[in-house]
Amino acid sequence: MNIRKRIPLIDQHDKNGFWGGKFGGSFIPETLKKPIEDLEILFSKLRKDKKFIKERDRYFKNWVGAPTRFIKLNNLSNHLGGAQIWAKVVSDANGGAHKIYNATVHCLMAKKSGKKYIVGDTGAGYAGKMLSMAAKKFGLKCKIFMGAKDIKRQKPNCDAMRKNGAEIVPVYSGSQTLVDAVSECMRYWVSNCNTTAMCVGSTVGPNIFVKICGWSTAQISRELKIQIKNKFKKIPNKIKLINCVGGGSSAYGFWSEFIDFPKNQVELVGVEAGGPKNSKLHAAPLSRGAKLGVLHGAMAYCCQDSQGQIKETESISAGLDYPGVSPMHCFLKDTKRARYTFATDEEALRAYKLVTKLEKINPSLEPSHAFAEAIKIAPKLSKDTIVIINSCGDAKKDRDILKKKLRKIK
Amino acid sequence: MNSEINIAFKNARAEKRPALLTYIVAGDYNKEKTLEILKSISNNIDICELGFPHNTPIADGGQIQTSAYRAINNGIKIKDVFEIVKKFKKFNQKKPVILMGYYNMIFQYGENKFILECKKSGVNGLIVVDLPWPENKNFSKKCKKKSIDYVQLVSPTTSLKRMKRIIKDSHNMIYYISMLSTTGGKLKVSSKEILRNYQKIKIFSKKKNCVIGFGITEKNISTLKSADGLVVGSAICKEISRSLEKRQNPVTNVANIVKRLKKKIV
Numbered sequence: 001m002n003i004r005k006r007i008p009l010i011d012q013h014d015k016n017g018f019w020g021g022k023f024g025g026s027f028i029p030e031t032l033k034k035p036i037e038d039l040e041i042l043f044s045k046l047r048k049d050k051k052f053i054k055e056r057d058r059y060f061k062n063w064v065g066a067p068t069r070f071i072k073l074n075n076l077s078n079h080l081g082g083a084q085i086w087a088k089v090v091s092d093a094n095g096g097a098h099k100i101y102n103a104t105v106h107c108l109m110a111k112k113s114g115k116k117y118i119v120g121d122t123g124a125g126y127a128g129k130m131l132s133m134a135a136k137k138f139g140l141k142c143k144i145f146m147g148a149k150d151i152k153r154q155k156p157n158c159d160a161m162r163k164n165g166a167e168i169v170p171v172y173s174g175s176q177t178l179v180d181a182v183s184e185c186m187r188y189w190v191s192n193c194n195t196t197a198m199c200v201g202s203t204v205g206p207n208i209f210v211k212i213c214g215w216s217t218a219q220i221s222r223e224l225k226i227q228i229k230n231k232f233k234k235i236p237n238k239i240k241l242i243n244c245v246g247g248g249s250s251a252y253g254f255w256s257e258f259i260d261f262p263k264n265q266v267e268l269v270g271v272e273a274g275g276p277k278n279s280k281l282h283a284a285p286l287s288r289g290a291k292l293g294v295l296h297g298a299m300a301y302c303c304q305d306s307q308g309q310i311k312e313t314e315s316i317s318a319g320l321d322y323p324g325v326s327p328m329h330c331f332l333k334d335t336k337r338a339r340y341t342f343a344t345d346e347e348a349l350r351a352y353k354l355v356t357k358l359e360k361i362n363p364s365l366e367p368s369h370a371f372a373e374a375i376k377i378a379p380k381l382s383k384d385t386i387v388i389i390n391s392c393g394d395a396k397k398d399r400d401i402l403k404k405k406l407r408k409i410k
Numbered sequence: 411m412n413s414e415i416n417i418a419f420k421n422a423r424a425e426k427r428p429a430l431l432t433y434i435v436a437g438d439y440n441k442e443k444t445l446e447i448l449k450s451i452s453n454n455i456d457i458c459e460l461g462f463p464h465n466t467p468i469a470d471g472g473q474i475q476t477s478a479y480r481a482i483n484n485g486i487k488i489k490d491v492f493e494i495v496k497k498f499k500k501f502n503q504k505k506p507v508i509l510m511g512y513y514n515m516i517f518q519y520g521e522n523k524f525i526l527e528c529k530k531s532g533v534n535g536l537i538v539v540d541l542p543w544p545e546n547k548n549f550s551k552k553c554k555k556k557s558i559d560y561v562q563l564v565s566p567t568t569s570l571k572r573m574k575r576i577i578k579d580s581h582n583m584i585y586y587i588s589m590l591s592t593t594g595g596k597l598k599v600s601s602k603e604i605l606r607n608y609q610k611i612k613i614f615s616k617k618k619n620c621v622i623g624f625g626i627t628e629k630n631i632s633t634l635k636s637a638d639g640l641v642v643g644s645a646i647c648k649e650i651s652r653s654l655e656k657r658q659n660p661v662t663n664v665a666n667i668v669k670r671l672k673k674k675i676v
Contacts, residue, residue: 016545027513027540029469031590034567173475174465186468191591193567294514294540295466307487308518309465 217253
């Protein structure tokens with residue numbers, strides 16, 4: 001299993017849609033074969049269309065707000081006393097998270113295909129909020145599927161979705177979190193695929209959705225590469241790109257331009273949700289040795305029992321609380337290009353506390369997992385090591401949880 | 411090739427009626443009751459479809475989801491599903507059984523081992539909802555080698571070109587999904603239109619048996635009776651849920667609903 005150079009990772013799958021011969025594919029009901037094939041044709045056409053790219057870039061620049069900041073966290077660096085800590089503040093993007101890129105592209109594509117409705121899933125509520133924003137912007141009617149448990153814990157984002165005119169469909173089946181929201185959204189699409197476009201909120205799902213999402217979030221690393229060159233004159237010799245991984249859309253977007261670099265120059269570190277410290281449940285299929293399985297149309301490492309039933313997960317971060325992960329991250333793991341680890345709920349909270357005390361950024365619970373890893377490793381690293389964290393979401397949505405939990409964290 | 415599935419269709423055809431196929435979830439509402447239900451309906455049906463439940467069923471509507479969760483909560487395992495089939499086959503050797511479910515369950519069990527267990531317990535056919543053609547080419551070949559029918563699905567979104575190729579690779583039975591819907595949705599297209607699509611399949615495959623499923627209930631089953639076979643699933647799962655809620659005996663209630671379904675198609 002090898003990664004090829006100079007080819008975007010999203011295109012490194014075989015003709016059946018598998019990365020490394022075994023991750024990904026399209027395990028879908030017959031009814032979805034046609035709409036997915038249509039989407040594949042549309043996407044391969046549009047990504048070559050200069051006018052479309054221009055349109056996308058115009059919206060990214062003027063509406064999403066590109067580029068997002070790349071800043072040095074001086075206080076945190078000094079406090080930890082090791083590597084230089086930098087952040088790519090992707091939460092600057094319109095709406096407060098990276099999910100806006102994928103949502104914008106899906107809505108643009110839906111417009112091109114003449115669809116008037118768009119549906120999507122959401123965990124933390126960011127994918128849903130952004131989709132509702134983009135849908136409003138492009139005049140599409142929007143439905144968001146969201147687990148009932150997540151609706152409770154991510155209220156601010158739900159308010160935003162409703163304000164944008166989207167209908168939130170609460171999902172009561174199973175664990176009432178993201179995994180069930182994605183299932184329900186797919187079911188809805190099975191029934192309405194002739195009139196409705198579907199946006200999968202991360203680099204998961206059938207092959208084409210992994211590709212579209214990765215293609216969209218890659219904006220992050222295109223910006224970052226330029227910003228790094230501007231700051232350091234070249235790509236420095238020791239960089240670590242640390243990103244949280246749920247489905248893996250922000251991590252892929254953060255890394256895509258750097259995958260070709262040797263790994264001793266640019267190390268890619270993915271941080272999954274380890275769940276509460278003493279709990280057996282987690283949402284870390286890559287770093288805690290989950291088996292390969294099919295979830296939501298793709299073959300990937302997945303938290304499941306010996307029978308193949310998908311396991312419940314647990315994480316303080318709704319956006320990472322998902323039993324599966326992108327097939328591209330499975331590929332990056334097995335080729336050893338990226339290293340995956342996890343942070344517990346407590347570690348993420350402590351990281352949040354420290355970062356917000358020292359710096360003027362407000363990372364949500366998802367990137368707080370990435371900060372936790374940075375805090376762990378930075379003191380041991382040399383001064384010339386550049387650690388960059390993708391601060392991919394804003395903590396406004398976590399207001400209620402943070403208020404409750406921070407009191408208990410020392 | 412005279413598989414038991416083929417014989418079942420032939421027998422129904424001889425009686426000038428469509429074959430009646432019913433779907434229940436193995437382990438709903440427990441192992442013993444599943445077997446009792448199968449036994450109690452076996453005289454009125456031609457083929458049993460038995461679901462092996464999965465907790466992330468992306469193509470199932472509420473009724474079958476409820477049944478599947480009930481079964482999983484009761485601790486049903488794949489080995490129990492085979493056990494149920496084995497026991498049922500002891501009771502009625504000739505009645506074909508088709509297992510239906512999602513690919514991850516088969517993948518975790520191991521494709522070859524799964525097929526072997528199917529063979530051992532007397533399973534006649536397989537439907538795997540999320541393993542469409544051409545992704546199922548290898549697996550369906552393996553099934554054929556062991557004379558297990560892999561049932562290909564065709565939907566209203568399937569193009570003619572694709573349909574032809576699916577039919578070419580199909581075994582004895584093809585399953586036409588009546589409409590764009592998960593299982594158990596309200597029938598939102600007319601029976602006429604469903605039958606028109608069904609006829610397209612029949613033109614390419616005169617010799618193969620084609621069944622129609624999704625959204626079929628007591629109310630509409632008679633309007634589709636010109637098909638080779640009709641599948642009723644959600645309506646039966648719903649009856650089990652309803653019976654449990656009303657503290658009635660699901661076994662007799664399901665037996666009764668199946669009797670009524672049969673009457674409507676003869």
